[in-house]
Amino acid sequence: MIKIQSEDIDITHYLDIVRTPDSGGIVNFLGTVRDYAKGRKVAKMSIEVYKAMAVTQLTAIRAEAIEKFGVNEIVVVHRYGDLDVLDNIVFIAVSSGHRKEAFKACMYVIDELKQRVPIWKKEITPEGNFWVEGEKHE
Amino acid sequence: MRIKVRYFGQFRDFTGKREEDLEVKSGITVLEIREHVRGLYPKIAAKNEVLVAVNGNFGALDDIINETDEVAFFPPVSGG
Numbered sequence: 001m002i003k004i005q006s007e008d009i010d011i012t013h014y015l016d017i018v019r020t021p022d023s024g025g026i027v028n029f030l031g032t033v034r035d036y037a038k039g040r041k042v043a044k045m046s047i048e049v050y051k052a053m054a055v056t057q058l059t060a061i062r063a064e065a066i067e068k069f070g071v072n073e074i075v076v077v078h079r080y081g082d083l084d085v086l087d088n089i090v091f092i093a094v095s096s097g098h099r100k101e102a103f104k105a106c107m108y109v110i111d112e113l114k115q116r117v118p119i120w121k122k123e124i125t126p127e128g129n130f131w132v133e134g135e136k137h138e
Numbered sequence: 139m140r141i142k143v144r145y146f147g148q149f150r151d152f153t154g155k156r157e158e159d160l161e162v163k164s165g166i167t168v169l170e171i172r173e174h175v176r177g178l179y180p181k182i183a184a185k186n187e188v189l190v191a192v193n194g195n196f197g198a199l200d201d202i203i204n205e206t207d208e209v210a211f212f213p214p215v216s217g218g
Contacts, residue, residue: 031218047217050146050210053194054217078217090218110218118191118210119217120147131148134214 002058004051006081009091018073023095027102029110031090033083037132042085042123049080050118061112069105071096076109078119139164139205143175146212152181168192169199175211187214
């Protein structure tokens with residue numbers, strides 16, 4: 001399941017979605033808003049998304065990870081809008097028969113997300129607002 | 139032909155627009171429309187990385203754009 005939403009992430013709900021009888025574990029990653037970046041204090045974060053394309057890209061990444069690592073289920077939830085320090089940004093959960101594949105698949109999804117999914121962060125700081133420069137697209 | 143172009147992230151600040159229609163030649167490629175937009179907006183021209191998506195996918199620079207396609211311009215992504 002892929003979700004792009006402004007509201008907070010109901011982690012328990014999404015953990016239940018990936019829970020399957022043939023899984024021996026669930027690995028998850030939760031990205032949160034940090035209060036500093038590059039030596040600057042960060043007060044808030046604003047996240048913009050190109051929603052239709054983000055869903056297309058995340059759907060492809062999810063399918064690739066399931067195929068590549070043979071895991072059972074993957075859910076990815078990403079927020080947009082105005083967030084405060086400590087708030088949840090992104091949640092990825094992967095269920096698998098064995099833990100190693102689940103860790104690898106979870107890492108794959110977050111790494112690919114940071115390269116290919118059209119989402120941009122803007123840091124709101126006492127010194128002004130700064131768009132976060134993404135990693136180079138390959 | 140007229141095509142719909144959308145801007146995201148910092149490029150919205152650079153253009154002052156979320157979207158616009160551009161008049162371009164028929165059979166224009168991804169590379170050509172990227173150069174066209176760079177010509178319109180010096181701040182986009184100054185960026186090393188200008189990403190172009192057609193209908194939600196990253197295509198090849200020599201892909202041909204059709205009138206009904208949605209073309210989006212944005213800087214490298216920074217989600218997660």
